[in-house]
Amino acid sequence: MKFTLRQLQVFIATAHYKNLSRAAESLAMSQSAASGALQDLEQRYSTQLFDRVGKRLQLNGLGHSLRPLAESLMSQADEFERALQQQDIAGKLNVGATLTIGNYVVIPIIAQFMRDYPAIDIRLHVANTAHIAEQVINYELDIGLIEGEYNHQDLSIVPWQSDELVVFCTPEHPYAAFDVLTDEQLVAANWILRESGSGTRQAFDRAMHGLLNELKTHLELEHTEAIKRAVEAGLGIGCLSKITLADAFSRGSLVPLEVPDRDMERQFYFITHKKKYWSVGLQRWIECCQGTT
Amino acid sequence: MKFTLRQLQVFIATAHYKNLSRAAESLAMSQSAASGALQDLEQRYSTQLFDRVGKRLQLNGLGHSLRPLAESLMSQADEFERALQQQDIAGKLNVGATLTIGNYVVIPIIAQFMRDYPAIDIRLHVANTAHIAEQVINYELDIGLIEGEYNHQDLSIVPWQSDELVVFCTPEHPYAAFDVLTDEQLVAANWILRESGSGTRQAFDRAMHGLLNELKTHLELEHTEAIKRAVEAGLGIGCLSKITLADAFSRGSLVPLEVPDRDMERQFYFITHKKKYWSVGLQRWIECCQGTT
DNA sequence: GATTATATATCAGTATATCCGATATATTAT
């Protein structure tokens, strides 16, 4: 074994920051030490892991292929150290979730998880699907919980739970009197929707396939709560995940509308980096998610 | 990170040999260096990994729980190093197999595997099921291919392919004239069988459930070839895996006997250590096994 | 119970590795 864990840390940090000085800082060591460690690693195996273009350190092909292994190795080393310190299951867990999942689905799961594993420091990052996927690919998040489809060669995508969109309006709205809505009525309505690019909107667009160009998008908002408020104010009809509407329906401030012609099903997914080591904490999180479903 | 890969190596080797001097020797270092490394690891985390009973180093509870992690870590470190050396898929693979599997099933798979991955140094160890399981648990084998059932908390057991036992005799034997054999005829026969404890015998005993005490075991032999020779010599009838008999049947020196009342099916299994890191080589081997099936 | 063989622990000395601070050098931005 001609390399050290320290060299691995420097390699990982440098790959992450693409900046040796900041990598060194993050490891609480001098820039010169980091430079030395990296060169030592390369020289020992007479190879290169980074392309030095100007003053930038950019992972080259070999470096790129080694990164997943290195990350996995370090995760396990962390876990080994924690086990040595007899802290059992602990560590940090960075979870990413989209707005809808983060605000409605994940909160009770986090509550459960924190009760079961108080030693694990869990952190929730809410962002859109693309941003979460990017962070998972770059090892900045341990796991992402997303709504839309998103494919990438480095991602492992696992279906999690199914969800349903619901069209809704106020009890006073004329549509509230109908048992079901026809396509013509959908076209005639004033829609209040999530913005393009959001998972919810993506699913809505798919469900309304064929009608899309005729629909009147009266208002686009970036938050589900704002959409509910706007619909309650009588500005039009909306379409959101049923999980975000449960409260409003039971209070009676909003009512669901049946749209039998349209498939409103969609899927939530787990995404993880394919080559990431599944720490015990991560395993427990996934179990917890699946248990609460 | 307060530990080094070298310390991990010493820890693993010592756990393996239960003898510091031999561990040191296997790592090409002095006994004093090994002793120091181990103590350093323990002192850094103010804990113990071994019980020093007399001059024996015996893994204690914590050490025992840490071993799988350490082994996995080192396997990955090896793989990382190989990747650094750009040797792609390489390394050693220690495969264990029982006599029947080792002599008949595995040979063509090894041939295929060696063609596909010439860089991997594969080694086959033939032994009985219990011995193979033991070696897998102790990290001495990467994978075991066994016939019988064998359960252990540290083992992951995956069904692989099914096999069938066949009762057989010479064409001249009076039974060869019958279409099927009844239980009475089975009891009346002179049996030539593998020894008790072998996977083949275990499966035979299960198939003959209820008749076992009445059967006449004329001869017990430890090798399938010897059993075929004995049956060919007219000493009685035998029962072996059909895969070991294909040649003899096609040559006509032996003939199969139908025993419709008895379930002669059995299963071959993979066993691996549950917490072992699946190296790329090991993954390829399993793919190869499943592909050739 | 004494003796021998076998193991582990410890110590001193040495070689090696790691790190920091300072400095040289190269690149990008202004």
Added chain:
DNA sequence: ATAATATATCGGATATACTGATATATAATC
């Protein structure tokens, strides 16, 4: 051109890892 920002390199201090010799403890043998 100049300033700001990064990486590479060098010397020296410090820490670490190793060997060989030795002390100590245990198991085996007579």
